[in-house]
Amino acid sequence: MAEQAIIRIQNLYKIFGTHPEKAMTMLRDGRSKDEIFRSTKQGVGVADVSFEARRGEIVVVMGLSGSGKSTLVRCINRLIEPTAGSIFIDGQDITTMTAEELRKLRQHKMSMVFQSFALFPHRTVLDNASFGLEIQGVAEEERRKRAHEALELVGLAGWEGSYPAQLSGGMQQRVGLARALAVSPDILLMDEAFSALDPLIRKDMQDELLSLQETMRKTIVFISHDLDEALKLGDRIVLMRDGRIEQCGTGEEILANPATEYVRRFVEDVDVTKAVTAGQVMKRTEAVAYGSDGPRTALRRMQKAGLSSLFVVSRDGLLKGWVTADMTDIALKNGNGRIDEIMQAEVSTVRVETPAADIIPLMAAGQSPLPVVDDRGRLVGVVVRGSLIAGLAERGGNAQ
Numbered sequence: 001m002a003e004q005a006i007i008r009i010q011n012l013y014k015i016f017g018t019h020p021e022k023a024m025t026m027l028r029d030g031r032s033k034d035e036i037f038r039s040t041k042q043g044v045g046v047a048d049v050s051f052e053a054r055r056g057e058i059v060v061v062m063g064l065s066g067s068g069k070s071t072l073v074r075c076i077n078r079l080i081e082p083t084a085g086s087i088f089i090d091g092q093d094i095t096t097m098t099a100e101e102l103r104k105l106r107q108h109k110m111s112m113v114f115q116s117f118a119l120f121p122h123r124t125v126l127d128n129a130s131f132g133l134e135i136q137g138v139a140e141e142e143r144r145k146r147a148h149e150a151l152e153l154v155g156l157a158g159w160e161g162s163y164p165a166q167l168s169g170g171m172q173q174r175v176g177l178a179r180a181l182a183v184s185p186d187i188l189l190m191d192e193a194f195s196a197l198d199p200l201i202r203k204d205m206q207d208e209l210l211s212l213q214e215t216m217r218k219t220i221v222f223i224s225h226d227l228d229e230a231l232k233l234g235d236r237i238v239l240m241r242d243g244r245i246e247q248c249g250t251g252e253e254i255l256a257n258p259a260t261e262y263v264r265r266f267v268e269d270v271d272v273t274k275a276v277t278a279g280q281v282m283k284r285t286e287a288v289a290y291g292s293d294g295p296r297t298a299l300r301r302m303q304k305a306g307l308s309s310l311f312v313v314s315r316d317g318l319l320k321g322w323v324t325a326d327m328t329d330i331a332l333k334n335g336n337g338r339i340d341e342i343m344q345a346e347v348s349t350v351r352v353e354t355p356a357a358d359i360i361p362l363m364a365a366g367q368s369p370l371p372v373v374d375d376r377g378r379l380v381g382v383v384v385r386g387s388l389i390a391g392l393a394e395r396g397g398n399a400q
């Protein structure tokens with residue numbers, strides 16, 4: 001896993017003020033942000049934060065106002081200078097980078113999308129979208145082509161000649177997203193990017209980001225103060241309080257096992273007993289392996305579906321077990337095996353009518369996807385990480 005981390009943050013601190021040393025000592029002694037401010041007049045932005053973001057995942061940094069979300073994310077591109085700690089991007093510590101290295105990193109590796117859209121009012125949509133490329137010195141024709149592609153991606157083809165004021169808020173934020181995507185960054189930093197939008201538009205943008213992400217597979221660090229948004233978007237959630245990380249984990253882990261009383265109170269409004277069932281949130285199984293398949297066939301099917309494991313079924317659809325790409329690789333190297341000889345037969349299942357409250361602990365324990373079977377044991381669908389709690393969050397949001 002470790003080598004997959006594209007962002008690795010280690011013991012990061014940011015103290016605002018001219019004399020951070022005293023505040024650092026007090027923080028290490030476990031003193032609170034309030035105490036430190038009262039006695040030193042130094043502001044604690046981020047305190048001893050460590051976490052990783054893996055390639056292709058959405059990490060949502062969540063917390064109340066003043067908890068340190070923006071400071072943390074601005075340290076990742078060094079818009080804010082950290083007081084102590086390390087930030088590795090692709091294995092390179094950016095806190096020791098020269099100004100030139102940093103400039104390259106910001107231009108090519110990561111882009112930021114702001115809550116306020118931050119568009120230039122006197123530039124057309126196309127020129128706004130191509131701004132990052134202009135800074136990079138990309139030639140005009142290439143710039144226009146790539147900006148146009150990015151606008152197409154976010155559903156704004158045809159609006160290239162318009163000006164920001166002629167667009168709705170949602171459309172303006174699409175331009176902001178297109179501008180960030182046009183430079184083909186590996187990492188997107190999104191600071192409350194959807195918070196200024198009307199609730200319905202906001203939901204559309206969340207759905208669209210998720211659907212874009214299915215093909216883009218960027219690493220996204222998304223700041224939000226909204227739990228529903230965090231549950232819906234985050235592969236993992238970093239929950240902050242007073243500059244520190246209170247808990248970091250998948251939505252399922254946080255709901256099933258809140259690390260502290262604070263987290264428990266934070267998530268208590270998400271009603272896991274609500275009538276959300278596996279059947280309502282399951283997806284059709286895109287690909288399966290058959291017991292009689294050889295490892296090569298199963299592997300090919302996995303690759304085609306972009307999956308790293310498959311459920312194994314009999315010809316009449318009964319769930320028999322599961323197999324991973326690693327298992328098929330080993331079988332191939334040993335030159336033998338039918339899938340039913342190499343598969344793992346033990347697998348937890350849920351039924352169409354199984355309620356969320358019973359599924360979340362299974363997923364929190366690391367089981368994903370979970371197979372859904374009918375009363376005869378036939379595989380009828382899968383519940384994948386995130387979809388269940390996204391369902392809960394959306395229903396919760398509507399009910400309140």
Ligand SMILES: Nc1ncnc2c1ncn2[C@@H]1O[C@H](COP(=O)(O)OP(=O)(O)OP(=O)(O)O)[C@@H](O)[C@H]1O
Nearest residue numbers: 016043044045064065066067068069070071072225
């Ligand atoms: N430039 C600054 N100078 C002094 N203190 C600052 C500065 N920027 C942030 N802080 C302090 O650092 C702490 C964390 O602020 P930050 O903006 O990162 O929180 P946040 O979780 O993003 O909040 P919000 O959701 O309101 O933006 C706050 O106590 C804030 O007052």
